[in-house]
Amino acid sequence: MRPLVDIETGIAAVSAEPDLQGALDELLQLSEEVIEHWIVARGDVPTRGKREGFRLLALHRQGATGDPSFNACRETCREIVYHYNMLKMQPDPAETTHRLEMMKMISSHLYLFISGKMQVAELGDFCCSSKPIRLAPDVAPEITKEV
């Protein structure tokens, strides 16, 4: 697992030349490593398993266990897999560069979302409420307790 900062530059450096399959595998690997960081930071061991043929999807599921807000990157992971499949199974030389660039942007989004979420884990849950704050005993709700 490379350091997060290296993952960011690694995604930017991926190129279709000279080996498209190598580029796709590298981008998928980098995306997996982003989620590995999230899982390790939460004290767990990243799974080696796969879902629907992809470790990335298994890792996402593992990362979302107990933290539903992590599902905010579920479709991002699925789009990475979709673009991987499109580039691998339906190669189209005229479209390859464009599709790979898009896949890089989606991987970048995954990196930005997760690295940002790790920095401000207590604030990163607009969509699904902020568990760390809510569960802290010293900030227990006062108003509803009065009822």
Added chain:
Amino acid sequence: MTTKDKYKKVAYYPGCALEGTGHAYNRSTKAVGKKLGLDLVEVENWNCCGAMEVKNVDPKLQTYLSSRVMSVAANEMNMDVVMAPCNGCYHNLKKAEYDLKNDAESAEVVDGLSKKAGHKTYESGQVETIHALDWIKDAIGEDGLAERVKNSLSGIKVANYYGCMYTRPRHIFPEKDAGPGSESTSKPHFMDDLLAAAGAENVEFPLKTACCGGAHTLSDSDTSTKLVLNILQAAKLAGADVIATECPTCHTGLEMHQIRAEKTLGEKVDIKVLYFTQLLGMALGLKPKKVGVHENISDSMQFLKEKGLT
């Protein structure tokens, strides 16, 4: 009564954002409703839905705040549908509905606070909460919209951006993923459908439900800027001229961080950001000012002029 008829007159819950940074969304939603012959009756004396601030500290208080809005609509206005155009409000009302139905403790807290506040307790199922997209899609439909179009959006390539709260978490939206005609939580399409009916060309946009960094805006602006920049660049790469939005938080974030990306990162992305209601309004023949284009942060006037929409 059919859904189409039911949605012709709904209780309108604009929420706080639509009275502030999202005023153009408020203006354009009302203007489009009027143009389509749909009746919006604003919820009387409405309050904040609890947004993220209250929810983070005390989620049951957020459930109560959202339930009060629905209680007023149901018990004081005798309405059975509440339309919330803001993704945050929409999400919170749906979450409150779910909690009241499935969590006895939440129902008890809401009952206690409602009595203390002196209004009737909202009972799960009294109203149906819908988004502005559901409202237009079901009350008018694509065919009805196409019949009313005066200025086709033809020649405008649109990336439809739904943000993260319109479809998540899935369990609070039981009507989505419910077969043909329903909205999809993984690949939402209602905005795509409506804008296509108005003549726009939707591009394939893989980040349509990706995070815009809204929650990071104050605590870590650089992350928000990078997330938004990535969305803008991906939309551009997909061939879009415009990003269409349906959430005031996402919309403001896209506009503000578009400027910030240019200032702090030197990255300029030439793409317009417009509410879907603004695009629909102009397609229906309304002038840009009528749908609040002048209230947006980014300037789209020259672009709209070139496309014959002014």
